[in-house]
Amino acid sequence: MADKALSFSLADFFFNDSPDVLTPPSDFQSWFEHPKIRSAMGLFGQQLLAAPRAGTEVLSSLDGKRHKVINMTSYNYLGLSTHPEVIQAAKEALDLYGLGASGAPLLSGTFDLHVEFARRLAQFKEKEDCLLFSSGLGGNVGAIQGLLRKGDIFVLDEKCHKSLIDGGTLSGAKMLFFSHNDPASLEQMLEKCKGKRVLVAFEGVYSMDGDLARLPEIMKVCAHYKAATYIDEAHSTLMFGRNGRGVAEHFGLEHEIGMSFGTLSKSFGGVGGFVCSNARIIAYLKGYSSPWNFSCAPSPPVVAGMMKALEVATRDSTLRDALWKNVAYLKKGLLDLKLDLGRSESQVIPIIIGSSGEKLIQFAYEIQRRGLFLQPVDFPAVPADARRFRISVSSQFTQEQMDTALTIIEDVIAKGLRA
Amino acid sequence: MTKEAVIEVIKKNIAANSDDIDAAGIDPQKSMKDYGANSLDMIEVVSTSMRELKIKVPRSELTDLNNIDQLADKFLEYVNKGNG
Numbered sequence: 260m261a262d263k264a265l266s267f268s269l270a271d272f273f274f275n276d277s278p279d280v281l282t283p284p285s286d287f288q289s290w291f292e293h294p295k296i297r298s299a300m301g302l303f304g305q306q307l308l309a310a311p312r313a314g315t316e317v318l319s320s321l322d323g324k325r326h327k328v329i330n331m332t333s334y335n336y337l338g339l340s341t342h343p344e345v346i347q348a349a350k351e352a353l354d355l356y357g358l359g360a361s362g363a364p365l366l367s368g369t370f371d372l373h374v375e376f377a378r379r380l381a382q383f384k385e386k387e388d389c390l391l392f393s394s395g396l397g398g399n400v401g402a403i404q405g406l407l408r409k410g411d412i413f414v415l416d417e418k419c420h421k422s423l424i425d426g427g428t429l430s431g432a433k434m435l436f437f438s439h440n441d442p443a444s445l446e447q448m449l450e451k452c453k454g455k456r457v458l459v460a461f462e463g464v465y466s467m468d469g470d471l472a473r474l475p476e477i478m479k480v481c482a483h484y485k486a487a488t489y490i491d492e493a494h495s496t497l498m499f500g501r502n503g504r505g506v507a508e509h510f511g512l513e514h515e516i517g518m519s520f521g522t523l524s525k526s527f528g529g530v531g532g533f534v535c536s537n538a539r540i541i542a543y544l545k546g547y548s549s550p551w552n553f554s555c556a557p558s559p560p561v562v563a564g565m566m567k568a569l570e571v572a573t574r575d576s577t578l579r580d581a582l583w584k585n586v587a588y589l590k591k592g593l594l595d596l597k598l599d600l601g602r603s604e605s606q607v608i609p610i611i612i613g614s615s616g617e618k619l620i621q622f623a624y625e626i627q628r629r630g631l632f633l634q635p636v637d638f639p640a641v642p643a644d645a646r647r648f649r650i651s652v653s654s655q656f657t658q659e660q661m662d663t664a665l666t667i668i669e670d671v672i673a674k675g676l677r678a
Numbered sequence: 679m680t681k682e683a684v685i686e687v688i689k690k691n692i693a694a695n696s697d698d699i700d701a702a703g704i705d706p707q708k709s710m711k712d713y714g715a716n717s718l719d720m721i722e723v724v725s726t727s728m729r730e731l732k733i734k735v736p737r738s739e740l741t742d743l744n745n746i747d748q749l750a751d752k753f754l755e756y757v758n759k760g761n762g
């Protein structure tokens with residue numbers, strides 16, 4: 260297997276045949292220690308030494324030294340993680356409330372801050388109520404696992420995030436995947452669900468491709484089959500729609516959506532997750548959603564920071580406008596280089612390089628050596644013939660940073676692909 | 679080992695992973711998706727089959743196969759190589 264190391268991936272070691280549970284599969288160890296795999300893995304988990312701004316500093320695994328880099332990997336889409344008003348609000352809350360909530364929400368973990376932030380989020384999403392979670396992943400897992408039971412059917416777009424799949428697995432519901440963004444395939448699945456309780460899940464912006472849900476068509480099929488709907492707006496909240504409420508607002512369909520999920524780790528620049536829906540189901544979920552019920556409430560200073568982030572991002576469209584201006588500029592520059600950007604329609608811009616895992620890693624090292632922190636996304640996270648880099652555009656990018664990045668991308672990726 | 683034997687292993691594992699499919703009724707010209715398998719089911723079937731056949735085919739080589747017959751060809755290639 261040694262000479263074929265690069266054709267293997269984490270997808271090949273999921274099942275473990277070793278008799279001792281605390282020992283990984285025997286071939287995993289030799290794969291993991293192969294020099295090429297070690298080198299590839301070295302790209303991941305590199306340490307940031309400063310805030311995830313557009314310009315930051317990393318402890319590079321290339322040479323073990325500190326390097327100033329242009330950061331096009333962080334999800335800090337609107338720059339809110341370091342916005343002065345956000346930092347100030349978090350600092351004040353830190354003084355007042357301390358670091359942690361020190362309790363589960365039902366017993367002692369609910370602070371006035373949590374109640375107020377949930378109220379504002381519900382109002383923002385134009386739903387009756389909201390449930391706040393300590394992580395985005397926990398929010399999806401908790402909502403799905405709290406809503407569905409054995410005997411129910413969970414229908415998902417095949418590109419949905421792992422947190423939705425894990426929630427489905429935990430719930431015991433049967434899971435059916437429809438072809439990505441394909442209303443006809445969704446219809447076929449729903450045809451099989453007649454007489455059952457059904458929930459259909461999709462995302463506003465898909466995280467690996469940056470394309471949008473074909474919401475009008477998908478919602479029409481769901482309405483025809485009277486299936487409940489769940490949208491994950493992790494990569495679209497605060498950015499899409501006239502008021503920044505997300506892709507559902509963008510399509511004018513937010514009131515038709517049954518439950519709306521968002522994360523606080525991306526555009527909000529903090530950490531946590533939330534779901535908004537009718538007040539009765541939110542009250543019910545509190546009884547059955549384990550990541551809410553059996554886990555400490557979100558850290559108060561982070562909640563205070565997020566509440567300020569919501570205010571800053573929605574009081575006018577300055578940050579959104581800056582983001583979309585940067586998206587347009589970068590996209591044009593990348594298209595001029597004749598790069599394959601898939602079907603991106605958002606601030607998530609993949610640069611698809613094809614099936615060679617070796618090229619992907621080689622390009623990644625070269626890019627990072629030149630000072631651009633842009634991480635590769637490899638199989639099995641994306642299809643084996645569509646390995647890629649993924650740019651997360653930020654409103655904070657300057658013209659100069661984007662021009663420098665485009666030059667590096669041209670020299671390494673565009674020229675490398677032609678070579 | 680014959681291709682028929684490989685197909686039997688795959689069919690048996692598809693049936694074992696589903697409540698309402700009978701191994702005898704599975705047509706190798708169809709894909710597992712046609713029998714209602716989702717991507718998680720497919721990983722399970724492929725893994726249990728490879729374990730039984732004592733082979734290890736990289737998942738990245740299986741992504742553009744269209745049906746059970748092609749999966750069996752791929753498995754057979756590795757069985758004949760004696761790849762462990």
Ligand SMILES: Cc1ncc(COP(=O)(O)O)c(C=O)c1O
Pocket residue numbers: 394395396397399420422462466491493494522523524525530531532
């Ligand atoms: C679509 C989608 N949903 C949910 C999550 C989970 O969010 P978090 O990273 O905030 O836990 C992510 C990000 O990882 C995501 O991309």
